[in-house]
Amino acid sequence: MDDKRFEELLGKAFEIEQYNEISKEPTADELSKAAPFTEKQLRQVQSICKRNRRLPWLKYSGRVASIVLCVCLAGFCGMMLNPKIRATVSENIVKLVDEYINIDFSESTKEENIDIAKTVIGYIPEGFELREDLSDDEKLSCIYVDGNENYLFIDVVQSGEVFISYERDEHNVTYMNINGYDGYLSYDEMTAQGSVCWGNSNFTVVISGFTSRDELIKIAVNIKTIK
């Protein structure tokens, strides 16, 4: 007997077997007396249908979303194989990170104030001499000049606004931590002049003048408060 004939016969045989089985079982009336279908059952089936109700496109939305995601990911990976694209993406990521995430691995910024009276300038480059001292109770302001009439200004003021608003040439700025405070060094190699500025919301220290970058930093780290 070939498969097709056998399967046809199977279908018919199962129909007969089903009628035989039904004939052995209690009638619908007998059954409904034993376990009647009530309002409770109707609510049950309605709630089952409600729970299982899903719009056709929602059924597959999860799968479609995963496929789209995989395709996008594969496309992105493929694009990243190109060195130029890779470099551009990397550059943009660095830019974004620099713009929005400021990670400072140095000592955390202190929020305390500075005592002007106890603040001393510990180092002045060779050749510079004090020309003018405009210091008072609220500020420390000194002007130094060397033999070539190169000026060096050192100012310590009890205001954070100066630090925030102090003008800087963003192209030559190097942000750094100075004496435990946020600060920056701005230096122009062409004119050999620059400034170092640091502080917090309570005070600002600004050193500017015609001297080397290293000397500016050395002056900065040597401005200390005597305890």
Add this chain to the structure above:
Amino acid sequence: MLLFEAILSEETKTEKAIHIYKSYYSYMIYIAGRYLRDPSECEDAAQECMLKLLMIIDSIDTSDEARLKGLCGVVTRNTALNICKRKERGNVSLEEVFNVTDGNCEPESVVIANEGLKALVLAIERLSPVYRDVLKLKYLNQLKEREIAKLLDLPQKTVNQRIFRGKMILRKAIEEEGLNG
């Protein structure tokens, strides 16, 4: 338009489901009662059965009452047995449970002209319900293997295997009767 069609189709499905549950709820409880003692468990089995039927509601033909009853019977029986297994009532195998409860394999008084068909009906009645159920769902209810697997909580591979083995047993049985061909 698509939304309207979807809503309409959902409403038809709900109507179909209500019709099935209304017509066969008592029968489901009766079948489940063969395996489960607690009436609330029988209700659970009927509900679970309805949930399974909802998964393949599009493939269910409600025009033939006998086939529909057979489908409800098979799914409820398997659901009730699964509940039994879940609650670990006795360490008997599925075949043993079937043999204990389904001992009524006597041929009925249906007059069958075709000798081959008669032998096949006899063989089906003697066949273990493990194979009979999957074959019934496939050949009586015209369901796909994937749908049968969903209804009986079985892997599709197992369903395929059972169909293959069941057919082999039946073929062998009618061959032994000398009715091959």
